[in-house]
Amino acid sequence: MKLLKLAPSQRVQGRWLLHLEDGSLLRVGENEVVSFGLYAGMELSGERLEELCAAAALGELKERAIRALSLRPLSRRELVQKLTARPRPTRDGKERKEKAAADPAAAEAVADWLEELGYLNDAEYAKSVVRHYSAKGYGERKLRDELYRRGVPRDCWEExxxxxxDPEDEIDQFIRRKMRGEDPRDPRALKRTSDALARRGYRWEEIKEGLERYGAAQDDE
Incomplete structure (x- = not known):
């Protein structure tokens, strides 16, 4: 198969367009142009063309993975799921060609590559998730739920x-906001507050101690 024309893409920086003699168009990255020594007029055997197509597909998948991580941090499982997800149809029912599902083995290989480069790190991602939700006033149960939902390996959880x-200040502030204007000895108000704290992932022992601190503070006033 002869490569009739090799031209840079006008839309995507770093992408090259290969015009083949059968009328097909192949999109490759700069790495493929260099590593395969591509030039106009080059003859590509069937085997070499297959290798080039595979390399181009892997390169495009790497670009997709990097773009996904540039939007927000992801766990390894989240990234692999995103790359292998079947494309959702557009409003007119057509599939989004640029988001075709990747082969799972290729997606795992890209994840390995990103881990080697340090762009994908489940341990550091887990810490960022915990810091984020802890700062928003959520308890340990919620933090564990988020780590599980995001596919973070359990051996990263405890660290x-x-x-x-420390949940004490967050619990105390939440109780003061929730109980404002309520009788501190009203069992219904206390239950509403404790239920709200439980939904935020706090343990009953932590809630009980917070309510006791609140009651003691009210008695002192």
């Missing part, structure tokens, strides 16, 4: 959970 803020 990450050590990054959580």
């Amino acid at each position: 990450a959970l050590a990054e959580a803020q």
